[in-house]
Amino acid sequence: MKRAGVIAKAVAAGFMAVALSSAIAQGTKPAASAQPSYAQRYASLCASCHGANGRSDMAGTPVLAGQHSFYAITQLFLFREGRRDNPAMTAVAKTMTDADLRGFSDYIATLPAVPAPPATTPPDAARMTRGQSLAQEHRCVICHGADLSGGQQVPRIGQQHEDYLQLTLHGFRTGKRPGYTQAMGEAVSRIAPEDLDTLAYYVARFPGAPAKPPPK
Template sequence: MNKLTAREFLIGILVIVCIAVSRPHSASAQSIDELATVCAGCHGENGVPIDKTIPNIWGQKRYYLLNQMRLFKIGHRKNEQMAPIVEPLSQTDMEALATHFSNLPWPDLQQPAAADDVKVKARAALNPLNCRGCHQEHYQGDMVRPRLAGQQDEYLLKTMTDFHTGERNTYPGMVALMKSIDEGEIKSLATYLAGLKLPEHPK
């Protein structure tokens, strides 16, 4: 079994366990702590996900989290791990989870700042894309757009690549933007954004 297969196998086992834990009762009958425990199986008990391709959700924007759960639930966003987790959730459950995780502190994912040459390449790609127009000056996100600064590097890489290839098409504007840059630029962007730290009180 190679490294990638072992990683996928581990995630699959954890998802099966999460589903098994969540099935005995309807989701709405569970407390927010019980629901959050299911999420922690992959997203991490301390906010650090078990795999670099899984996003951090602690401290992420509430409406963004809520909207992503809705997209997974109705099948507009595809993910084999998330689909069975959100399937039994009610609107109330999803709102409670979004509020819960958005109020938690953003964890330190121990990601170093990008090297100078990577920063130069990333900034050159970012300027024409005008990512700050939506994700804000420090890439901290707003009410509806996610925080990018300090997010998991491999998750950022996969997400932008999926928009680039059209595999993920939930946001046509993002598809168009990511198609306008090449794979090398996407890699630089992921590394650069993952290594950013927010100022104490970003505007």
């Protein structure tokens, strides 16, 4: 039964990859000239929650500034297909065509990384040291990079909101949050919940991010 479940997950991931590849390919078609630019559409549809520059202070809302196009289109696709559990985002994504997925994700990729506002109190040195150790031990830097800026389908996580990081890490651990692959679920499955919170604390306050803006 366990082997069958693994095979089923692999098949499902394969189908998702094929469908996503189709969305990416179809999204390269030029939009009609009468359509507003995706900068305008982002401003009217996304900025109220995510911020005009891709960083807002709204609780539970991820920073989009500095994210990569491939990662953004993957998440929009998962929302559109009902694979991620967020009714508000699913409602928005369900209105998007494949070209829209590409247009919005390409625009998001032009938003430069924005540093977190200065902290009112210094970070807890012990938690930062422990978080750095966890990031090294569990190989976070292998995929997300030494500066935690990610790349391609791997998100920039440095200075992401702590509450969103906590929610995401615990979601991967419990299986509630799907990924493009099984990599994140496997990576965090062996980490204690309290260590996930420490990891989120460290990543949210990572001193080396943001790095350079993503390529346009």
